[in-house]
Amino acid sequence: MTIDHAHWAHYLLSAVDERRDVQAITKQVDELSIDDAYAIQAALLELQLGRGDTLAGAKLGLTSAAKQEQMGVDAPVYGWVPASTVLHDGVAPLDELIHPRCEPEIVFILGEDLAGPNVTADDVLDATDKVVGGIEVIDSRYEKFSFTLTDVIADNTSAARVVIGDEGMAPRDADLTTLGCVFEVDGTITGTATGAALLGDPARCVAMLANHLGKHGQKLEAGWLVMAGAATDARPLEPGTTAIARYSHLGSVTVSGKV
Ligand code: OOG
Ligand code: MG
Numbered sequence: 001m002t003i004d005h006a007h008w009a010h011y012l013l014s015a016v017d018e019r020r021d022v023q024a025i026t027k028q029v030d031e032l033s034i035d036d037a038y039a040i041q042a043a044l045l046e047l048q049l050g051r052g053d054t055l056a057g058a059k060l061g062l063t064s065a066a067k068q069e070q071m072g073v074d075a076p077v078y079g080w081v082p083a084s085t086v087l088h089d090g091v092a093p094l095d096e097l098i099h100p101r102c103e104p105e106i107v108f109i110l111g112e113d114l115a116g117p118n119v120t121a122d123d124v125l126d127a128t129d130k131v132v133g134g135i136e137v138i139d140s141r142y143e144k145f146s147f148t149l150t151d152v153i154a155d156n157t158s159a160a161r162v163v164i165g166d167e168g169m170a171p172r173d174a175d176l177t178t179l180g181c182v183f184e185v186d187g188t189i190t191g192t193a194t195g196a197a198l199l200g201d202p203a204r205c206v207a208m209l210a211n212h213l214g215k216h217g218q219k220l221e222a223g224w225l226v227m228a229g230a231a232t233d234a235r236p237l238e239p240g241t242t243a244i245a246r247y248s249h250l251g252s253v254t255v256s257g258k259v
Contacts, residue, residue, distance in 0.1 A: 016141060037150035092257050102237040106247075
């Protein structure tokens with residue numbers, strides 16, 4: 001069966017615009033390949049850029065055992081970060097979101113382009129200007145926040161909003177594998193992790209993303225932010241919820257949910 005990429009991109013964008021969850025694509029087609037899923041994701045990004053958005057960066061998802069187990073998907077995924085999704089005040093507009101969740105992120109701010117193939121973790125550190133803490137707000141467009149690998153790829157890996165911390169460090173100022181994070185939601189610690197939870201090394205995750213983009217003739221660009229993926233599971237972001245990610249070396253980042 002031929003998959004109509006533009007159709008499914010419009011389907012997902014209207015779910016965002018109308019703030020409603022929709023049935024997973026794989027419940028409606030016989031087969032959705034990984035290539036088709038990335039083609040839908042690309043068509044969705046084109047629609048967003050066509051509305052005047054720009055690209056602020058890129059992201060990985062499902063790079064930790066915690067996230068893969070929570071979502072029941074066993075492979076990393078790659079997506080885009082439109083500039084309109086970067087929150088500058090740490091306040092997530094819940095009236096624009098469907099059923100958001102929040103999760104801590106180690107974020108690379110690139111000083112140089114990174115183009116695959118053969119990008120290594122060391123190359124990533126060389127190209128990185130700083131490493132900062134962040135919190136991503138994810139918001140699957142699918143019913144019950146439930147999806148298969150290819151569904152979540154098509155849906156730009158549930159990307160919705162992101163808060164970037166204003167402290168940070170040079171990429172080699174501390175070992176990223178032992179960098180610690182304590183995630184606290186409304187005063188309760190819901191998860192703790194170190195950078196090594198991200199496929200052994202967050203920089204390796206970013207290298208995988210650069211190599212993935214290289215296969216499509218694309219690259220990570222200087223000035224972009226790149227999220228390596230959450231190291232703990234995600235938690236609901238509800239009205240009045242405040243989540244804090246406290247990092248060793250990277251300071252703290254806060255997001256709160258507001259209607
Ligand atoms: C998919 C997005 C995963 C991460 O950091 O693992 C992600 C999801 O869990 O909805 O952004
Ligand atoms: Mg994430």
